[in-house]
Amino acid sequence: MLTASLVLIAALFAAGNVAAKSTKEISPYPLGERSVFSDRAIEDRIKPVGSVCVEGEECGTAAPAGEEVASGPRSGDAVYNASCAACHATGAAGAPKTGDKAAWAPRIAQGNATLVKHAIDGLNAMPPKGMCMTCSDDEIKAAVEYMVSESK
Ligand code: HEC
Numbered sequence: 001m002l003t004a005s006l007v008l009i010a011a012l013f014a015a016g017n018v019a020a021k022s023t024k025e026i027s028p029y030p031l032g033e034r035s036v037f038s039d040r041a042i043e044d045r046i047k048p049v050g051s052v053c054v055e056g057e058e059c060g061t062a063a064p065a066g067e068e069v070a071s072g073p074r075s076g077d078a079v080y081n082a083s084c085a086a087c088h089a090t091g092a093a094g095a096p097k098t099g100d101k102a103a104w105a106p107r108i109a110q111g112n113a114t115l116v117k118h119a120i121d122g123l124n125a126m127p128p129k130g131m132c133m134t135c136s137d138d139e140i141k142a143a144v145e146y147m148v149s150e151s152k
Helices: 002-020 038-046 077-090 101-108 110-120 137-150
Strands: none
Touching: 002 101, 101 110, 101 137
């Protein structure tokens, strides 16, 4: 009888010990944030693996270096400077130089539609889209219009 009560007391004691565990020992998170379905746990799972740190700035606030996100079509002179000037500013590969009125007069006489078509499809040593494969047709058209306006 005595042994039985001792065992019972010991068992109660042990049970009490578990219940007495502070919640901090079970999980470092407050009650609402413990579940694997909590916002805290979900954010933890999907957060980026790394963050970019720039000296003098708080970690993770700097945007990672990368291609700038295009915000709408580029202007004619921007496309020209990036993709066309290499040949058309210097006359490389026999390209008609921008501003060379004599070289451009007979080309301009073909009409804008033809010039734009040749710029998009290519013409002899003129590569399609001036090799700007990310340029839209409208951006190429704007670049042609810029070149033409500079060469009249
Ligand atoms: C690799 C050099 C090169 C690059 C880059 C280049 N061009 Fe040209 N372009 C040429 C050459 C060469 C010609 C002359 C082709 C011919 O008449 O045989 C030409 C001709 C043209 C013509 C005249 C076409 C015609 O019908 O007479 C236009 C318009 C033109 N280029 C627009 C552009 C534009 C716009 C870009 C940039 C998006 C560009 N080019 C980039 C070499 C280049």
